[in-house]
Amino acid sequence: MTGGGPAVVREREAFALLSRLVEVPSGAMVAMIERFGAADVADMLCRRTFPPGFEELEAATGPRLEEVCGRGDPFERAAADLRHVSRLGGRLAIPGDDEWPAWALHPLARRSEQAGGHSDEWRELRPFALWVVGAGRLDELFDRAVSMVGTRAPSAYGEHVARQFAGDLVAEDYVVVSGGAFGVDAAAHRGALAAGGVTVAVLACGVDRPYPTAHAQLFKAITSAGAVVSEYPPGTVPGKHRFLNRNRLVACATRGVVVVEAGLRSGTRNTATWASRRSVPVCAVPGPVTTATSVTCHALIREGMAELVTSAGDVLERVGAAGELALIPEAPARPTDGLTPAQLHVHEAFPVRGEMMVADLARRAALSDGAVRSALPILELRGLVAPVGAAWKLVRGEREGGAVTPE
Structure with missing residues (x-):
């Protein structure tokens, strides 16, 4: 409206x-x-x-x-500001508008632990208006959203994970929210867009001068179905305190926060802290213990502030609504799937190379000759063994390749 x-x-x-x-x-x-x-x-x-x-x-x-x-x-x-943003395809969303995301912003009005100690007082941190450029309605965008945050200088692993998680989340009809910055933020936005999904960038400056400027085309792509959002009026320049204030929206206006990679002094820790204090689920992706960009992820997990996740399915399990099932990864099929215990024992009795008679197989498998004779035709139909005169041999590659080797 x-x-x-x-x-x-x-x-x-x-x-x-x-x-x-x-x-x-x-x-x-x-x-x-x-x-x-x-x-x-x-x-x-x-x-x-x-x-x-x-x-x-x-x-x-x-x-x-x-x-x-x-x-x-x-x-x-004020009217000039509204006209300026309107020319950009934007608007000012205010309480009372149909799209105002009142429910998503509710955590910012909750009681929380305050800096410097504990407090039982209510600290009101909701925005009172939001400048928006984009086709998406704020209430719909934030209703089913997950934030993804991390370092501005991720490793190749971190960038890959951000893209993969974002793509998998939008495939499940989630909206990916981030801050539009270099690194993990940009990878998350691009991963969502590449998968045909919707994403939201929350800025620490005016929507008419998105920062970083190198992401101008990325922000334009985001607005096609999602939105670029800011509390700050047109023309506002970014500042350190504004990034920290922006973090509270990224942290608390979605169903959960995923920390992909973050160094020891990363501002990402600030976002995770906002979410944790406002009872918003925090997830963290583990990485190599020798990588500096995984330090904060490991610390959040160790301190109990975040839950370890290794896939978008793990994230959905944490942030999804009651009864909503997580993604279940499909295990690769093995040629031995569906064999009976006796048939497996016969198959495992074969050496990698060489031929064996039925009596020798029976002895190695601890089965009767009749049980071995019953199993061998089934194994032959599966392409696992082959007859060689009166003897039998393992088909090369099945055991050596590891596809059916017992774990």
């Missing part, structure tokens, strides 16, 4: 204006909007009027009030 009468239009402009006035996340802003409505809040802030209990917004918005509200009509500035 992006249209409506004058009141609806002004409400959307108010949300656009407020996204310029405060750096997210802002629990005070969310609470004030829910109490007074965005239009009234925008009016109050531009008049520098702060109701009792919301005084903290004066310090939070002060540096921007003069810039945004002190030069002409601030609502016209």
Whole structure:
């Protein structure tokens, strides 16, 4: 929903204006909007009027009030932002819109352990508006989504795993969410797209200046069925604190987080911590113990923060809805599948090379001559053995190749 009468239009402009006035996340802003409505809040802030209990917004918005509200009509500035994003094929999604992902964002309103100790207080971390470019509806995209995160400099193994997992997840009708960065993020997005699936990139900057710029074509491909999403208004440049704030959305707005590869001081740890503290399942892919890019994955598993996964099936088992079955890998068929124990014993009694008489096979298999004679025609039909006069021999390659060698 992006249209409506004058009141609806002004409400959307108010949300656009407020996204310029405060750096997210802002629990005070969310609470004030829910109490007074965005239009009234925008009016109050531009008049520098702060109701009792919301005084903290004066310090939070002060540096921007003069810039945004002190030069002409601030609502016209907001309208210009909306027009600018609309020309990009985008929109501003706000609470009350049909597509607003209220359920997906609910974990960001839950009680959690806070930095510096434990707290029983509620810390409101939901976004109050989201800038979106893309064909997908936010509620549908985040309803069945899995986040994939990791280092910007993955190994060939990590990049392969990210692509493979993403492709397998979208094959099961999941949406892959990541941050659009180099490395694991890009591999996950591309893996989803290559498999004909849908993916979402959550940015730490404005949707009109996606970062990194080298991914401009990737972001364009993402918007064809998915979306590029940001809390930040048009023109916002990326910053370290914005990446950390962005991580909470990647971590908490999906059914689970998969950490593919991450080094010791990777920001990926921040994403995993957000998810763990908000009771969102965390999965980690193991790697070689000699590889620096697997250090965080192994640490998360060792500390009990993440569950070890080796396939998309393992991920689905962790994040799927009740009754939803995980992918079951198909084991390769063996020529000996379906043989009876006696037939297997006869087959295993053969040497790799050479011929054997029935009596010798019976002795080695600890079976009667009659049991051996009954088994040999079945093994011959399977192409496992062949007669040589009165004796029998193993067909070359079946045991040597390892296909039927007992494990």
